[in-house]
Amino acid sequence: MKIRPLADRVVIRPSPADDTTRGGIILPDTAKEKPVLGEVVAVGPGRVNDDGKILTPEVRVGDRVLYGKYSGTEITIAGEEYLIMRESDIFAIM
Numbered sequence: 001m002k003i004r005p006l007a008d009r010v011v012i013r014p015s016p017a018d019d020t021t022r023g024g025i026i027l028p029d030t031a032k033e034k035p036v037l038g039e040v041v042a043v044g045p046g047r048v049n050d051d052g053k054i055l056t057p058e059v060r061v062g063d064r065v066l067y068g069k070y071s072g073t074e075i076t077i078a079g080e081e082y083l084i085m086r087e088s089d090i091f092a093i094m
């Protein structure tokens with residue numbers, strides 16, 4: 001995959017949604033919740049502050065992150081789904 005996000009944007013590969021509940025019930029696709037965990041696959045150079053300096057991102061490629069359920073823009077590259085979002089939409093590094 002060759003994708004290079006701009007500014008403070010991050011490309012994330014979402015973790016697969018659970019297929020079963022703790023009790024063993026198999027969930028159909030319509031009942032699955034959107035994932036909130038994922039792996040960072042690309043990071044932009046950072047955003048420019050008011051002084052013209054680039055603020056480097058805190059996340060790195062390979063980090064597992066927790067993000068908002070409805071954050072980012074979904075894209076598909078070579079049959080695989082990714083999310084592009086701003087670094088500020090990421091809540092934590094796991």
